[in-house]
Amino acid sequence: MKRLYLSRTNKKISGVCGGIAEYFNIDPTLVRLIWVVFTVFSMGFGGIIAYIIALAIIPEPPISE
Template structure:
Protein backbone atom coordinates (compact mmCIF):
# COMPACT_ATOMS: atom_id res chain seq x y z
CA UNK A 1 0.00 0.00 0.00
CA UNK A 2 1.46 3.34 -1.00
CA UNK A 3 1.49 6.34 1.27
CA UNK A 4 0.48 8.96 -1.32
CA UNK A 5 -1.45 12.02 -0.20
CA UNK A 6 -3.28 14.59 -2.25
CA UNK A 7 -1.86 18.10 -1.95
CA UNK A 8 -2.13 21.25 -4.04
CA UNK A 9 0.99 21.60 -6.13
CA UNK A 10 3.42 24.30 -5.11
CA UNK A 11 5.52 23.92 -8.27
CA UNK A 12 2.99 23.14 -11.01
CA UNK A 13 0.14 25.58 -10.54
CA UNK A 14 -1.80 28.19 -12.47
CA UNK A 15 -4.45 29.40 -10.03
CA UNK A 16 -4.39 27.46 -6.78
CA UNK A 17 -2.50 24.29 -7.73
CA UNK A 18 -5.51 21.98 -7.57
CA UNK A 19 -5.12 20.49 -11.06
CA UNK A 20 -1.36 20.25 -10.66
CA UNK A 21 -1.78 18.42 -7.37
CA UNK A 22 -4.30 16.00 -8.84
CA UNK A 23 -1.95 15.36 -11.77
CA UNK A 24 0.97 14.69 -9.41
CA UNK A 25 -1.17 12.35 -7.33
CA UNK A 26 -2.23 10.27 -10.35
CA UNK A 27 1.15 10.74 -12.12
CA UNK A 28 -0.33 12.20 -15.31
CA UNK A 29 0.21 15.36 -17.35
CA UNK A 30 -1.31 18.43 -15.61
CA UNK A 31 -2.46 19.81 -18.96
CA UNK A 32 -4.79 16.83 -19.35
CA UNK A 33 -6.27 17.42 -15.90
CA UNK A 34 -6.78 21.13 -16.65
CA UNK A 35 -8.36 20.35 -20.02
CA UNK A 36 -10.70 17.79 -18.47
CA UNK A 37 -11.66 20.27 -15.73
CA UNK A 38 -12.49 22.98 -18.29
CA UNK A 39 -14.57 20.59 -20.40
CA UNK A 40 -16.48 19.35 -17.36
CA UNK A 41 -17.01 22.93 -16.21
CA UNK A 42 -18.56 23.85 -19.56
CA UNK A 43 -20.77 20.76 -19.66
CA UNK A 44 -21.84 21.03 -16.02
CA UNK A 45 -23.16 24.61 -16.32
CA UNK A 46 -20.32 26.08 -14.26
CA UNK A 47 -20.38 23.62 -11.38
CA UNK A 48 -16.72 22.85 -12.09
CA UNK A 49 -15.82 26.38 -11.04
CA UNK A 50 -17.56 25.90 -7.71
CA UNK A 51 -15.91 22.48 -7.33
CA UNK A 52 -12.48 24.05 -8.03
CA UNK A 53 -13.02 26.68 -5.35
CA UNK A 54 -14.13 24.05 -2.84
CA UNK A 55 -11.16 21.83 -3.76
CA UNK A 56 -8.74 24.73 -3.31
CA UNK A 57 -10.13 25.25 0.20
CA UNK A 58 -10.25 21.56 1.19
CA UNK A 59 -7.02 20.19 -0.34
CA UNK A 60 -4.02 21.20 1.78
CA UNK A 61 -1.05 23.03 0.25
Protein backbone atom coordinates in the same frame (compact mmCIF):
# COMPACT_ATOMS: atom_id res chain seq x y z
CA MET B 1 1.33 6.74 2.27
CA LYS B 2 0.61 8.92 -0.76
CA ARG B 3 -1.27 12.15 0.03
CA LEU B 4 -3.00 14.71 -2.15
CA TYR B 5 -1.58 18.24 -1.87
CA LEU B 6 -1.82 21.45 -3.85
CA SER B 7 1.06 21.69 -6.28
CA ARG B 8 3.81 24.24 -5.76
CA THR B 9 5.36 23.74 -9.19
CA ASN B 10 2.45 22.94 -11.57
CA LYS B 11 0.11 25.79 -10.76
CA LYS B 12 -1.75 28.22 -12.95
CA ILE B 13 -4.27 29.58 -10.44
CA SER B 14 -3.82 27.80 -7.13
CA GLY B 15 -2.36 24.37 -7.85
CA VAL B 16 -5.49 22.22 -7.60
CA CYS B 17 -5.19 20.61 -11.04
CA GLY B 18 -1.42 20.32 -10.70
CA GLY B 19 -1.80 18.59 -7.35
CA ILE B 20 -4.34 16.15 -8.73
CA ALA B 21 -2.04 15.42 -11.67
CA GLU B 22 0.93 14.81 -9.35
CA TYR B 23 -1.18 12.48 -7.19
CA PHE B 24 -2.26 10.35 -10.16
CA ASN B 25 1.10 10.78 -11.94
CA ILE B 26 -0.40 12.17 -15.15
CA ASP B 27 0.15 15.31 -17.22
CA PRO B 28 -1.32 18.44 -15.55
CA THR B 29 -2.53 19.72 -18.92
CA LEU B 30 -4.77 16.68 -19.24
CA VAL B 31 -6.32 17.34 -15.82
CA ARG B 32 -6.88 21.00 -16.74
CA LEU B 33 -8.56 20.05 -20.02
CA ILE B 34 -10.85 17.56 -18.25
CA TRP B 35 -11.71 20.25 -15.70
CA VAL B 36 -12.53 22.76 -18.47
CA VAL B 37 -14.74 20.24 -20.27
CA PHE B 38 -16.54 19.46 -16.98
CA THR B 39 -17.02 23.18 -16.35
CA VAL B 40 -18.39 23.84 -19.83
CA PHE B 41 -20.83 20.92 -19.70
CA SER B 42 -22.04 21.93 -16.24
CA MET B 43 -22.74 25.47 -17.51
CA GLY B 44 -19.87 26.84 -15.45
CA PHE B 45 -21.33 26.41 -12.00
CA GLY B 46 -20.35 22.80 -11.31
CA GLY B 47 -16.71 23.18 -12.31
CA ILE B 48 -16.20 26.50 -10.55
CA ILE B 49 -17.86 25.34 -7.34
CA ALA B 50 -15.93 22.06 -7.42
CA TYR B 51 -12.68 24.01 -7.89
CA ILE B 52 -13.42 26.29 -4.94
CA ILE B 53 -14.32 23.30 -2.75
CA ALA B 54 -11.15 21.47 -3.83
CA LEU B 55 -9.10 24.57 -3.06
CA ALA B 56 -10.61 24.74 0.43
CA ILE B 57 -10.20 21.01 1.17
CA ILE B 58 -6.83 20.06 -0.37
CA PRO B 59 -3.99 21.11 1.94
CA GLU B 60 -0.75 22.77 0.93
CA PRO B 61 2.31 20.51 1.00
CA PRO B 62 4.42 20.61 4.15
CA ILE B 63 7.47 22.82 4.03
CA SER B 64 10.56 20.63 3.83
CA GLU B 65 13.64 22.06 5.45
